[in-house]
Amino acid sequence: MLMPRHDTGRTPSRLEGRATWLVSRAYLRSSGLLGAGFETHGDGLRSYHYRLLAALEEWGPASQAELGRKTAIDRSDVTAALTELESRTLVERSVDPEHKRRKIVTITPAGVERLLELDKVIDGIQEEFLAPLTPAQRRQFIALVSRLVDAQH
Amino acid sequence: MLMPRHDTGRTPSRLEGRATWLVSRAYLRSSGLLGAGFETHGDGLRSYHYRLLAALEEWGPASQAELGRKTAIDRSDVTAALTELESRTLVERSVDPEHKRRKIVTITPAGVERLLELDKVIDGIQEEFLAPLTPAQRRQFIALVSRLVDAQH
DNA sequence: ATTAAGTGTTGGTCGTACCAACATACACAG
DNA sequence: CTGTGTATGTTGGTACGACCAACACTTAAT
Numbered sequence: 001m002l003m004p005r006h007d008t009g010r011t012p013s014r015l016e017g018r019a020t021w022l023v024s025r026a027y028l029r030s031s032g033l034l035g036a037g038f039e040t041h042g043d044g045l046r047s048y049h050y051r052l053l054a055a056l057e058e059w060g061p062a063s064q065a066e067l068g069r070k071t072a073i074d075r076s077d078v079t080a081a082l083t084e085l086e087s088r089t090l091v092e093r094s095v096d097p098e099h100k101r102r103k104i105v106t107i108t109p110a111g112v113e114r115l116l117e118l119d120k121v122i123d124g125i126q127e128e129f130l131a132p133l134t135p136a137q138r139r140q141f142i143a144l145v146s147r148l149v150d151a152q153h
Numbered sequence: 154m155l156m157p158r159h160d161t162g163r164t165p166s167r168l169e170g171r172a173t174w175l176v177s178r179a180y181l182r183s184s185g186l187l188g189a190g191f192e193t194h195g196d197g198l199r200s201y202h203y204r205l206l207a208a209l210e211e212w213g214p215a216s217q218a219e220l221g222r223k224t225a226i227d228r229s230d231v232t233a234a235l236t237e238l239e240s241r242t243l244v245e246r247s248v249d250p251e252h253k254r255r256k257i258v259t260i261t262p263a264g265v266e267r268l269l270e271l272d273k274v275i276d277g278i279q280e281e282f283l284a285p286l287t288p289a290q291r292r293q294f295i296a297l298v299s300r301l302v303d304a305q306h
Numbered sequence: 307a308t309t310a311a312g313t314g315t316t317g318g319t320c321g322t323a324c325c326a327a328c329a330t331a332c333a334c335a336g
Numbered sequence: 337c338t339g340t341g342t343a344t345g346t347t348g349g350t351a352c353g354a355c356c357a358a359c360a361c362t363t364a365a366t
Contacts, residue, residue, distance in 0.1 A: 010223070012207035014272065019283055019291070020183040022298040024200075027180035028354080029302065030173040035321085046321070047177075054165035065344055070163070074324060079346055101331040101344045119167065130172055132304045137297055138172070144286065144294045145175040149182065151285045181323080184352085199352070218313055227355060232315055254313045254362040 033125045041121045043088070043114070048073055048081040050122070053115040056091065056107035063102045064093075090114055186278045194274045196241070196267070201226055201234040203275070206268040209244065209260035216255045217246075243267055 015021040038046055051071045056062065059070065068078045082105060085091040090111035096102035107115070130138045168174040191199055204224045209215065212223065221231045235258060238244040243264035249255035260268070283291045 012204070012211045012224070014207045014211065015204065017295060017299075018275065019279055019295055019298070020187055020275070022295060022302055023176065023179050023183045024353090025302040026176050026298050029304065030176045031321085034173055048322080051165070051168065054167045058165045058167065063344075071165070073322095075345070076325085076347075076349095077323075099332070099344085101329095103345070122171065122173070126172055129176075129301070132300045133297065137300070140293065141297045141301070142170060142172055142175060144290055144297070145172070145179050146170075147285045147290070148282070148294070149175055149178040151182070177322090184323095188352085201353080216313075226353090228314070229316075229318095229356085230354075252313085252363070254360095256314070 030129055033129055034122070037121045037125050038118075042118065045084075045088075045114075045118070046081075048077060049085055049090075050115070050118050052078065052081055052085065052105075053090065053107060053111055053118070056105060057112055057115055061104050061106040063096065063104055065102070067105060085111070088114075183282055186282055187275070190274045190278050191271075195271065198237075198241075198267075198271070199234075201230060202238055202243075203268070203271050205231065205234055205238065206243065206260060206264055206271070209258060210265055210268055214257050214259040216249065216257055218255070220258060238264070241267075 011021075034047060038044075038050075051073060052067060055067055055071050062070070064078050064082065065075060067073070067082075068075045071078075073081070082091060082093065086093060088110075089108055092106045092108055093103045094106070096104050130141070133141060164174075187200060191203075204226060205220060208220055208224050215223065217231050217235065218228060220226070220235075221228045224231075226234070235244060235246065239246060241263075242261055245259045245261055246256045247259070249257050283294070286294060
């Protein structure tokens with residue numbers, strides 16, 4: 001071994017208590033869990049795909065631009081993600097008869113199926129992610145973060 | 154105008170209440186604020202640079218590998234970030250006399266100065282980020298996220 | 307003397323989030 | 337009807353944080 005040197009690995013105290021730092025660490029943990037879940041049960045899909053499938057299942061067919069606005073995903077990223085979903089026949093794209101530039105995207109039965117599977121995986125990850133908190137704390141946490149996120153400013 | 158089409162922009166209900174989703178939105182907001190702060194007051198520095206300066210100021214000179222472990226930044230990214238810090242004379246690198254492969258990194262007075270400036274900027278961003286919460290809620294939020302983040306595995 | 311392990315560096319990848327530019331399609335004002 | 341403006345889908349970028357593999361080199365352990 002080469003000089004113990006005692007790396008505590010602890011975070012600089014400057015960061016430790018700062019909300020932005022803690023949120024970035026929480027995100028790291030969260031996206032790590034999600035990434036692992038998608039990797040083992042997701043057939044190469046990622047969060048963008050899940051978001052799009054969720055929007056389509058909930059609100060029905062929509063144009064790509066609409067999807068982009070509703071999911072807060074950039075148009076260009078919507079295009080790319082839909083191409084991947086389409087290649088797995090989880091969605092279908094068809095030209096809007098009333099507007100030949102626009103494409104109407106529809107989720108397929110297979111798409112719904114996969115969405116429901118992903119739901120289960122993601123629910124499991126919520127459990128894992130929130131494990132350190134009691135049920136009451138979980139509710140509190142979710143309420144507080146919701147408030148933070150809904151800030152229009 | 155081209156067909157109102159009514160984009161509420163609201164999130165799919167599947168996502169709305171999930172902790173991992175909320176955390177990702179919170180992180181987005183947080184890193185947006187930080188990015189803007191660094192852009193206007195940071196002289197091109199980013200969060201990696203701040204982390205490294207903070208570690209150096211708090212724990213004194215360290216080798217790059219040590220820094221990497223203490224800040225949880227990959228060795229290769231430490232190398233790159235230090236090169237940028239060095240070019241601004243905010244840190245100095247010197248070969249460890251006891252180990253010719255190792256480089257000891259030291260923060261310069263200018264580095265400390267810049268760190269203190271960044272501290273102020275980042276403190277302001279905490280305020281902005283936490284604005285939607287009352288002081289009691291802020292303490293609660295920080296306590297809960299800390300607990301989430303300290304989860305070992 | 308070998309082997310094992312740590313160190314700094316180079317050169318990649320991935321995922322999320324953006325942005326700019328473009329061709330095409332449509333809506334509306336005149 | 338004609339022009340102007342705006343929406344749409346697509347391509348091809350950028351940034352940033354996080355990671356990984358490989359390499360040359362140095363030192364420690366056996």
